[in-house]
Amino acid sequence: MKTVNIGGVPEHFNLAWHLTIDSGAYEKQGINLNWIDYPEGTGAMCKALRSGEIDMAVILTEGIIKDIIAGNPSKIIQTYVQTPLIWGVHVAQNSNYKTSEDLKGTKAAISRYGSGSHLMAYVHAKNHNWDLKTDLNFEIINDLNGAVKGLTEGDADYFLWEKFMTKPLVDQKVFRHIGDCPSPWPCFVIAAREDFISSNSSTIKSILNIINNTTSEFKDIPSIDKTIAHQYNQKIEDVQDWLKLTESSQQLTDEATVIEVQKQLFALDIIPKTVDYNKLTALI
Template identity: 75%
Template sequence: MKKVNIGGVPEHFNLAWYLTLKNGDYKKEGINLRWHDYAGGTGAMCKALRNKDIDIAVILTEGIIKDIIAGNPSKIVQTFVQTPLNWGIHVAHNSPYKTIEDLKGTKAAISRYGSGSHLMAYIHAENNKWNLEKDLDFEIIKNLEGAVEGLTTGKADYFLWEKFTTKPLVDDGIFRRIGNCPSPWPCFVIAVREDFIDSNKEDLETILEIINNTTSEFKEIPSIDKTISNRYEQQLEDVQEWLSITEWSQNLIDKQTIMNVQKQLYALNIIPEIVNYNTLTYEL
């Protein structure tokens, strides 16, 4: 049986992978797919792809584009979640900061450099016409647990993370959300190491076919809202709202979207150049 390692964040977006694994769908096709949680997010997964710890990653669009341009030998083979990610802008519950403008020049908590929380801090600053050199400062906190500690102890002042994932922390009075910053593109893509594509194309096509069959009918799974609510400790009405606005994809990301992401990253000096579509993607 072919062993394949895949990584993703331990969040509700990836429940379809858990369900197909639990159902033994890959083993029925002779594939031993092993899921690895990456609470550290995109930066940690980029490193894991480079180190060959994983073959496949379900990863933030902007993060993997940046890392492929920086030399990560991987390709985007598909969009996974078509909807933009709605990043909540959070401060500690007892923080003196009340508005977005209050955050100008303060310290952003980020999981690591090159992560989604890092890149989106730039986009948020640009949206608010801040000076990107003077008004941005960073504290590395590794993951959501680190963000709780960093904001509570005052090591960092604010933190961008997907708003439904952090909603329980807001409900519990640990964070306050003072704004939102949607990513201007589809949020998650599936990226695969080039050497894995070359040697395991059929297995990869099988894996994608299985997950796509599930995501295309995901919202119709009986009581899926209750399953998500219980598994991820979220309020049922929050899950229902999230389901109503989230769309999965079964297609390769298009050229215009790839160009839009690159233009924005280039304008923010996050990437050194704009590369062609085929450098970043692979069509199966």
């Protein structure tokens, strides 16, 4: 049995992985797929890939591109979710801020530097024509629970996180949702360490075949909306909205997308250079 460690966020996007693991599909192929949750998100997974703690990750597109350029010895092997991630802009329920424009020069809560919440704060700032050097400030809060504490206690002023995962906190009047900031690219990719790719291509192919068969039919699974709502503490109408807005992918991320993401990250001064497509991707 070949053990493969894979990381991802504990969110509804990754339910398909848990369904396939629970079904025993990987074990039938001689694979012990060990899923590790990373509530801290992309920055933590980049670190785990670098250290060898995990072999693969389901990770935000912008975050892994940035980290590969910064020296992470990994490659993107497939797009996982083709549609953008809808980042909600949140403030504490009792905050005086009413609109995104009010947040100029205030402090953004981020899970860690290099995370999606960090990088998307730049996209949000650019969308509002802020000065990226003077109008952005950050407070590291680690995860969603840290954001609740940070915003409630005033250590930070706003927080960008996936809109549907934070909806229960809005419903509970912990956060107030004041806007959206969709990522301008496909949101999640599957990445793997280069050394793992070079010696485990057949194992990776088996894993991708299993997960792709499930994601391609995910919306047709009976009562999938009820399953997601129950497992992730969501209202069923919110889950149904999320399902309408979300499309998976079973293909390697195309060159035009990789170039466009790099262009935008470079323009935001998030990456120091752009690199060739084959430096960032690997065809399995």
